[in-house]
Amino acid sequence: MSSLRLRATLAAAGVASLAMGMGGAVLCWRVEIEARKDFASSLAVRIEGVLRSCEWEDGELEFHGGPSDQVIAIRDAEGRLLLGEPWLRAPATDGRMALATAPSGLRVGVAARSDRPVGHPGDASPMLVITVGMPTAPLDSHVATLRWTVILVCTTTIALVAGALTVVLRQVLAASEGLAESVARIDPRRPETRIPADGLPDDLRPIGLRVNELCERLERAYGLATTVHAAAAHELRTPLAGLRATLEVEMAAPRDATGTLAICHGIVMRMQQRVANLLLAARLDCGAFSPRREEVDVLGLLQRLWGECGGQAASRGLTVTWDLPSELIVEADPEALRMILANLLDNAVAHGGPGTLVIAGREQDGRIQITISNPAGSTLAADVERLFSAGWRRGSGDDPRHAGLGMTICRELAGIMDGTVLAQVADGRFTVELTLPEPGSFSYW
Amino acid sequence: MKALVIEDYPPLRQAMVTALVQEGFAVDATGDGEEGAWYAGAGRYDVILLDLQLPGLPGLEVLRRLRAGGDATHVLVVTARDRIEERCAGLDAGADDYLVKPFAIPELLSRVRALLRRSYRRKDPVIRVADLEIDTVHKTVRRAGEAVELTPREWSLLELLALRAGEPVSRNDIRDRIYDFRSEADSNVIEVYIGYLRRKLERPGAPRVLHTKRGHGYILGGPP
Numbered sequence: 001m002s003s004l005r006l007r008a009t010l011a012a013a014g015v016a017s018l019a020m021g022m023g024g025a026v027l028c029w030r031v032e033i034e035a036r037k038d039f040a041s042s043l044a045v046r047i048e049g050v051l052r053s054c055e056w057e058d059g060e061l062e063f064h065g066g067p068s069d070q071v072i073a074i075r076d077a078e079g080r081l082l083l084g085e086p087w088l089r090a091p092a093t094d095g096r097m098a099l100a101t102a103p104s105g106l107r108v109g110v111a112a113r114s115d116r117p118v119g120h121p122g123d124a125s126p127m128l129v130i131t132v133g134m135p136t137a138p139l140d141s142h143v144a145t146l147r148w149t150v151i152l153v154c155t156t157t158i159a160l161v162a163g164a165l166t167v168v169l170r171q172v173l174a175a176s177e178g179l180a181e182s183v184a185r186i187d188p189r190r191p192e193t194r195i196p197a198d199g200l201p202d203d204l205r206p207i208g209l210r211v212n213e214l215c216e217r218l219e220r221a222y223g224l225a226t227t228v229h230a231a232a233a234h235e236l237r238t239p240l241a242g243l244r245a246t247l248e249v250e251m252a253a254p255r256d257a258t259g260t261l262a263i264c265h266g267i268v269m270r271m272q273q274r275v276a277n278l279l280l281a282a283r284l285d286c287g288a289f290s291p292r293r294e295e296v297d298v299l300g301l302l303q304r305l306w307g308e309c310g311g312q313a314a315s316r317g318l319t320v321t322w323d324l325p326s327e328l329i330v331e332a333d334p335e336a337l338r339m340i341l342a343n344l345l346d347n348a349v350a351h352g353g354p355g356t357l358v359i360a361g362r363e364q365d366g367r368i369q370i371t372i373s374n375p376a377g378s379t380l381a382a383d384v385e386r387l388f389s390a391g392w393r394r395g396s397g398d399d400p401r402h403a404g405l406g407m408t409i410c411r412e413l414a415g416i417m418d419g420t421v422l423a424q425v426a427d428g429r430f431t432v433e434l435t436l437p438e439p440g441s442f443s444y445w
Numbered sequence: 446m447k448a449l450v451i452e453d454y455p456p457l458r459q460a461m462v463t464a465l466v467q468e469g470f471a472v473d474a475t476g477d478g479e480e481g482a483w484y485a486g487a488g489r490y491d492v493i494l495l496d497l498q499l500p501g502l503p504g505l506e507v508l509r510r511l512r513a514g515g516d517a518t519h520v521l522v523v524t525a526r527d528r529i530e531e532r533c534a535g536l537d538a539g540a541d542d543y544l545v546k547p548f549a550i551p552e553l554l555s556r557v558r559a560l561l562r563r564s565y566r567r568k569d570p571v572i573r574v575a576d577l578e579i580d581t582v583h584k585t586v587r588r589a590g591e592a593v594e595l596t597p598r599e600w601s602l603l604e605l606l607a608l609r610a611g612e613p614v615s616r617n618d619i620r621d622r623i624y625d626f627r628s629e630a631d632s633n634v635i636e637v638y639i640g641y642l643r644r645k646l647e648r649p650g651a652p653r654v655l656h657t658k659r660g661h662g663y664i665l666g667g668p669p
Binding site for chain 2: 233234237238239240241242243244245246248249252253263266267312315351377
């Protein structure tokens with residue numbers, strides 16, 4: 001019995017049956033009591049009639065007759081039958097009605113009364129017991145008719161109530177059934193369907209709104225996963241194609257093995273950076289990254305990283321200017337800081353226009369600021385915040401799903417270390433500012 | 446033959462250029478979409494190798510501009526985008542072929558050669574003109590069954606003449622089709638190479654295969 005509608009209908013029918021059954025029984029009981037009271041009243045009236053129809057005539061008791069459907073028995077105080085049916089006896093309890101059966105099998109209701117009929121020749125009329133019986137068949141028939149009428153009315157009412165409840169419940173449950181169907185139509189793999197929550201009753205609307213919210217979150221999560229997978233595929237495919245093509249060209253017609261190896265090494269280093277980014281993004285996503293806390297020499301780290309990408313910068317027409325004190329120490333996770341700075345430098349070299357790249361650092365208000373500024377190239381001010389979204393890559397044109405993860409990772413890593421990464425485009429230059437705590441000033445992480 | 450490579454990843458662009466040059470192509474190359482669109486509009490290329498994700502101007506937009514301008518140059522899209530709908534979008538935008546990265550250089554060259562044959566309405570990779578046999582895949586030439594050794598430049602010149610065998614090819618055509626933007630080729634240089642080619646192809650007593658039609662250009666095969 002899994003259908004909510006069936007359960008509700010059966011419960012409603014049960015409740016209606018119980019209520020109507022009990023009501024019917026009480027009604028029958030009350031009607032029968034009243035009918036018996038009426039019967040008893042009729043008997044009392046008949047007794048009164050018998051009394052009035054009896055008189056002493058010449059010392060003899062005479063009875064002038066009564067309704068044909070009644071039987072009487074008149075006895076003296078000693079119980080001797082003076083008149084009427086010998087089988088008819090007064091009930092044991094005076095004033096109460098009793099049942100008796102005539103020799104012919106007729107069932108009668110019996111009542112009796114002790115009284116003195118008028119016209120006795122002596123000083124006083126003797127006390128007589130007048131017993132009257134009336135057939136109970138009409139009463140029984142009447143009660144039976146009433147009982148069946150009540151049963152019929154109750155049954156019909158139960159059926160009508162159950163039917164009406166079914167209709168009402170069907171209408172009430174239609175909204176929840178519609179909601180269930182709408183939810184069932186949602187494909188977990190493509191959750192772009194939404195439930196029309198505005199059309200739902202007030203008590204179901206929160207469910208619809210919450211399901212829609214979950215679908216949106218699921219869709220965003222799927223979209224992000226697709227984006228990241230696509231980004232991973234794209235970020236690795238192009239350098240892989242470069243590596244393969246470079247090697248195949250050199251193998252087909254060997255010319256400059258050393259130069260080819262240098263190119264391939266550069267490509268591999270770039271791929272290594274991409275793979276490290278992807279792995280780190282996965283670790284950050286599942287909260288598996290636990291930063292260490294060490295003092296790191298920023299200048300030394302930046303110079304090492306610049307050594308790895310300086311060649312590419314030169315080929316893109318970028319020259320570097322350093323503006324850092326000789327000693328600039330931050331408290332950070334060395335590997336996380338290396339990843340942040342490597343990504344920032346890589347972005348500057350890969351996407352910046354030709355010109356001067358400025359790497360600067362200073363201490364301010366108890367924090368260390370490191371800025372990397374390069375010609376903005378094609379980066380627009382409107383692009384700046386999107387740079388930090390996984391799923392966006394500059395120059396992606398009509399296909400925004402190909403995305404770099406570098407800036408997203410930078411911001412997340414900096415946040416874990418109680419730092420910030422901000423970017424802006426101003427006066428034709430793209431500037432990224434990394435702020436980290438100086439040694440001893442961090443709060444917690 | 447002349448190719449344009451529009452690819453923003455420098456190592457890959459350089460490898461493609463090197464492979465095409467070794468194949469006998471004159472090659473122009475750029476990593477910027479806007480610049481690529483300019484090259485494509487300004488030069489006369491037999492084939493364009495086009496990446497889709499480019500700075501400056503997306504590759505699909507470069508392609509749409511080309512086709513909207515009535516340019517029928519064969520375009521081979523070379524991209525990391527591998528989904529079916531992306532391939533369809535590329536081909537429907539007017540690309541002639543689609544190659545997903547990473548790819549094998551021999552496959553890239555085969556596809557380029559196939560596009561070239563389609564450009565000149567030829568199915569057979571071996572072109573036969575009189576008793577001259579030019580194999581465009583293996584880059585070999587035979588005259589009456591005898592192998593002829595050619596330099597890359599001579600090969601490019603002969604391949605162009607062979608693909609348009611029987612019709613005159615002007616000096617301007619030759620300059621546009623076998624020299625890249627950086628090369629400075631004048632009529633004299635072309636004439637010198639025609640002379641080299643004649644010396645290697647012609648045989649004493651055998652009918653001439655390379656003719657000069659004054660005012661029109663050079664014809665491989667057929668009457669002058």
